[in-house]
Amino acid sequence: MQGEQRRYPLHAVLRRGHAVLRAGLGSLVSVVYPPICIACQAATGEAQALCPACWSGMGFIERPYCERLGTPFAVDLGAGLLSPAAIVDPPVFARARAVCRFDGVARELVHRLKYGDRVELSLTLGRMMAQAGRELLGEAEIVAPIPLHRTRLWSRRFNQAAALAGVVARQAGLPLRPAALVRVKRTRQQVGLTRSQRADNLQGAFRVPDVMRPQVEGRRILLVDDVLTTGATANAAARALLRAGAREIDILTFARVVTDGREITT
Numbered sequence: 001m002q003g004e005q006r007r008y009p010l011h012a013v014l015r016r017g018h019a020v021l022r023a024g025l026g027s028l029v030s031v032v033y034p035p036i037c038i039a040c041q042a043a044t045g046e047a048q049a050l051c052p053a054c055w056s057g058m059g060f061i062e063r064p065y066c067e068r069l070g071t072p073f074a075v076d077l078g079a080g081l082l083s084p085a086a087i088v089d090p091p092v093f094a095r096a097r098a099v100c101r102f103d104g105v106a107r108e109l110v111h112r113l114k115y116g117d118r119v120e121l122s123l124t125l126g127r128m129m130a131q132a133g134r135e136l137l138g139e140a141e142i143v144a145p146i147p148l149h150r151t152r153l154w155s156r157r158f159n160q161a162a163a164l165a166g167v168v169a170r171q172a173g174l175p176l177r178p179a180a181l182v183r184v185k186r187t188r189q190q191v192g193l194t195r196s197q198r199a200d201n202l203q204g205a206f207r208v209p210d211v212m213r214p215q216v217e218g219r220r221i222l223l224v225d226d227v228l229t230t231g232a233t234a235n236a237a238a239r240a241l242l243r244a245g246a247r248e249i250d251i252l253t254f255a256r257v258v259t260d261g262r263e264i265t266t
Contacts, residue, residue, distance in 0.1 A: 038124055039105050048124045050105070059101035061132070061256070069231075070096040071258055091231055093223070093238040093249045098256035099125075099132040102227050106255045110226050114160045122160065125226075125254045126167025133168070133222070133252040140222035140250065142215065143169040144180040146237055147206070151186055164254065165224035180212050180221070181237055202236035208244035217245035228256040 035044045037051035044051050050058070064076040066083035068091060073081070100106045109125065112118040130137065137143075145165035153159055162178050169176035185205040208216055223237055228251060238249035 038121055039109060048120070050124075054105045057105040058099075059103060059106065059258075061098055061100055061258075068095060070098055070228075070256065091238075092235040092242065093231075093251050095136060096228055096231070096234065096251040096253070096256070097133045097136055098228060098253045099128045100255050101258045102229075102255035110255055113163075114156075114226060117157065119158055119160075119163050122163035122167055126164045127171060129164060129224070129252055129254055130168045130171035133250075134172075136222055136250040136252055137168070137172040137174065139220055140172070140174055141219045142175045142177045142180065143172070143222045143224060144177045144241075146223060146225040146233060147178075147181050147183045149183040149186045161225045164226060168222075168224055168252065174222075177212070177215055180208065180216055181206050181223075181240060182209055202232055206237045206240035208240055213244050216241060218247050220248045220250070221246050222250050222252055225251070225253045226255070228253040230257070 035047040035049065036042060037044050037054055038048060039050055039054040042051040042053070061070065061072050063079075064073040064081070065071055066073070066086050067080055068082055068086035071083055071085070073083070102110065109121060113121040113125065143165050145159060145161035147161070148156065148159045165178065166176055168174075183205055184207045185202075221241055223234065223241075225234065228234060231251075234251045238251070241249050
């Protein structure tokens with residue numbers, strides 16, 4: 001009967017054995033360290049997830065919203081509408097989308113990722129971003145993060161936008177270009193600045209390296225960041241890419257500041 005036995009290539013056997021071992025170790029780890037909510041540490045059914053209470057505390061942004069800025073409308077008045085802010089002061093970028101409002105649970109998650117060295121949170125947040133930005137990702141050709149200045153990168157040790165962009169690109173199966181844009185100007189903190197001060201602060205802050213111009217020219221680019229506040233940073237980054245020959249720029253963030261529907265984008 002030996003001649004009738006199915007023969008499997010050694011690499012297939014090893015691969016299957018590795019998968020079984022990994023699954024077994026994963027089950028053992030989940031018993032020793034039960035999965036907990038990434039926000040409040042309550043027990044959850046799976047790792048890197050939110051518990052029901054924290055999930056309900058997320059201010060998810062869904063249609064109806066401004067097709068340019070992605071800011072939510074209180075009332076559905078039909079598809080394709082623009083907010084007054086988008087009409088009066090159009091952004092440099094084409095469209096912006098975000099998973100949720102920057103408050104409550106979302107604010108806590110962003111702060112932990114950004115300032116608490118919780119880079120593993122980028123996996124969950126990035127997956128949520130890929131879902132919220134699927135319309136943009138369907139048209140994007142490359143994904144790029146908003147860069148940090150090298151001095152700020154050194155102090156923080158990692159760029160949260162780059163971590164999120166990596167997850168988003170993998171989820172969408174798109175090329176990631178982390179060096180498409182560099183921050184050549186060390187800007188002041190934007191917190192507390194007026195709209196005009198933010199714009200002045202970011203003047204000339206970004207540049208496309210000459211070596212990256214062939215990757216940018218004629219392409220529709222999805223820029224990724226953690227939070228969209230006034231849009232000053234997104235506008236400055238988009239302007240640099242457009243000057244380097246990019247065809248169009250969209251913005252995808254995990255959260256965005258929403259006040260009362262009168263958002264200002266520059």
